[in-house]
Amino acid sequence: MINAAVVGTGNISVSHIQGLLTFPERCKIVALVDIYPEKAEGAKEKYRLEEAQVFDSHEALLASGLKIDLVHVCTPPSSHAQIAVNCMNAGCNVLVEKPMAPSLKECDAMLEAEKKNGVTMGIVAQNRFRNSIYKLKKTVDSGLAGSIRCAHVNSLWWRGHCYYDLWWRGTWEKEGGGPTLNHAVHHIDMINWIQGGLPEEVTSVLANVMHDNSEVEDLSFAALRYKDGSVAEVTSSVVHHGEEQGIVLQCENAKLAAPWSCVAEVTQANGFPVPEHNQELMKELDTFYNSIEDLPYEGHTGEIENVLSALEKGTRPFITGEDGRKTVELITAIYKAGFQKRTVGLPIAEADEYYTMEGILRNAVHFYEKSASVENFAAEDITVGNYK
Numbered sequence: 548m549i550n551a552a553v554v555g556t557g558n559i560s561v562s563h564i565q566g567l568l569t570f571p572e573r574c575k576i577v578a579l580v581d582i583y584p585e586k587a588e589g590a591k592e593k594y595r596l597e598e599a600q601v602f603d604s605h606e607a608l609l610a611s612g613l614k615i616d617l618v619h620v621c622t623p624p625s626s627h628a629q630i631a632v633n634c635m636n637a638g639c640n641v642l643v644e645k646p647m648a649p650s651l652k653e654c655d656a657m658l659e660a661e662k663k664n665g666v667t668m669g670i671v672a673q674n675r676f677r678n679s680i681y682k683l684k685k686t687v688d689s690g691l692a693g694s695i696r697c698a699h700v701n702s703l704w705w706r707g708h709c710y711y712d713l714w715w716r717g718t719w720e721k722e723g724g725g726p727t728l729n730h731a732v733h734h735i736d737m738i739n740w741i742q743g744g745l746p747e748e749v750t751s752v753l754a755n756v757m758h759d760n761s762e763v764e765d766l767s768f769a770a771l772r773y774k775d776g777s778v779a780e781v782t783s784s785v786v787h788h789g790e791e792q793g794i795v796l797q798c799e800n801a802k803l804a805a806p807w808s809c810v811a812e813v814t815q816a817n818g819f820p821v822p823e824h825n826q827e828l829m830k831e832l833d834t835f836y837n838s839i840e841d842l843p844y845e846g847h848t849g850e851i852e853n854v855l856s857a858l859e860k861g862t863r864p865f866i867t868g869e870d871g872r873k874t875v876e877l878i879t880a881i882y883k884a885g886f887q888k889r890t891v892g893l894p895i896a897e898a899d900e901y902y903t904m905e906g907i908l909r910n911a912v913h914f915y916e917k918s919a920s921v922e923n924f925a926a927e928d929i930t931v932g933n934y935k
C-alpha cells in the first residue's frame with residue numbers, strides 16, 4: 548500500500564485526489580497540506596478522506612514522522628523545486644505538477660536530489676495519457692507516414708482578464724511566465740515526445756494582447772528548427788476563443804493530426820496533387836490508428852496509475868524528470884529568443900544567463916504591471932484542455 552500526501556489543495560489537487568481514489572487497493576491519501584489549511588480540511592471533508600492528516604506546510608508534514616511514500620506537489624510553479632527537493636531529501640518519491648520548475652537550475656537541483664536519495668520523481672504531463680495523443684504518437688512511430696517535416700502545435704486556451712488576479716499568477720517571479728510556460732507546457736511536452744528530442748534553434752515573438760493586469764505574455768509564436776532540417780511552429784495562447792487545441796504533423800507521405808485526421812497526397816506528372824488523394828495510404832493509416840487499443844485510464848488517472856506501477860515494480864515512471872527538464876529547456880529558449888528578439892540555439896548551458904531564475908527575471912519583459920491580487924477565487928471549476 549502506497550501512502551500518498553497531496554501538497555497544495557487547490558484546483559488541480561482534485562485530479563490527483565480523484566486519481567488516487569481510483570486505486571483504493573494500491574494507495575491511500577494519508578496527508579493533505581496547504582498554506583491555507585482550511586482548504587486542505589475542505590478537501591478532506593469533500594472526498595471523505597477520514598484517515599488524512601492536515602498540515603499547513605510540507606515542512607510540518609515531513610517533521611510529523613508520518614510514513615509517506617509519494618508526495619504529489621500541486622503548488623504554484625515557483626515552489627515546486629523547494630518542496631520536491633525537501634521531500635526527496637526526506638526519502639519520499641514525488642509526482643510534481645507541470646511545469647517541473649520555472650528554471651533549468653531548479654530542474655537540475657530536483658534531478659540531483661532524485662539521484663542522491665535513490666527515490667523516484669515523475670512530472671505531470673497527463674496529456675500523453677490521452678487516447679488522441681497516444682494514438683497519434685504510435686501512428687507516427689509506425690513509419691507509415693514517413694518522417695515529420697513540419698509540425699503545427701496549437702496550444703490555444705482562453706482565460707478571462709481576472710485569471711491573472713490570483714496572487715501567484717501574472718508575475719515572472721511567482722508564475723514564472725505566461726501560457727508558454729504554464730499552458731503550452733502540455734503541448735511542448737507532446738511535441739518533444741513525438742519528435743524524440745529538442746530542436747537545435749528557436750525564434751519567437753512574445754506579446755500581451757488582452758491581459759493588461761499581468762506582467763507576463765498572454766500569447767507567443769515560436770518557430771523551431773531541428774537537426775534533420777525539419778521545422779515546427781508552436782503557438783501558446785490564453786486569448787483564443789474556443790480553445791481549438793491540436794497538433795498537425797506534415798510528414799513525408801501524409802498529414803497526421805490530433806484530433807485525429809489524416810490526408811495523404813500523391814503527385815501527378817506535373818507536380819500537382821492527384822485530386823482523389825492517396826486513398827490506399829489514408830485507409831492504411833486510418834486502419835492502423837483505429838486498431839490501437841484505448842488506454843485503460845486517461846489524463847491524471849492514467850499518469851498516477853503509471854507512477855504507482857513504477858513504485859510497485861521498481862521501474863522508471865513513463866514521464867521522468869529528464870522529460871520535464873527538456874520541456875522547460877525549450878520553453879526557456881522560447882523566452883530567451885522572445886526577450887532578445889533573435890534566434891537562439893539549444894541546449895542552454897549552465898553558464899547561460901537564462902539557466903537561472905535570477906537571469907530570466909533580469910531579462911523578462913514586463914508587458915504590464917500586476918494590478919490586483921486575490922487570495923482565492925470563489926469559483927472552483929476549471930478545465931484542463933480541449934482534447935478530442
Ligand SMILES: NC(=O)c1ccc[n+]([C@@H]2O[C@H](COP(=O)([O-])OP(=O)(O)OC[C@H]3O[C@@H](n4cnc5c(N)ncnc54)[C@H](O)[C@@H]3O)[C@@H](O)[C@H]2O)c1
Nearest residue numbers: 555556557558559581582583621622623624626644645931
Ligand atoms: N496538469 C494540468 O492540467 C494542470 C492544470 C492546472 C494547474 N496545474 C498546475 O498545478 C499547480 C497548481 O495550480 P492550481 O491551478 O491548482 O493552483 P491553485 O492556486 O488553485 O492551488 C495551489 C494551492 O497550493 C497552495 N500553496 C501555495 N503555496 C504553497 C506551499 N508553499 N505549500 C503548500 N501549499 C501551497 C495554495 O494555497 C493553493 O491552495 C501549478 O503548477 C499549475 O501549473 C496543472
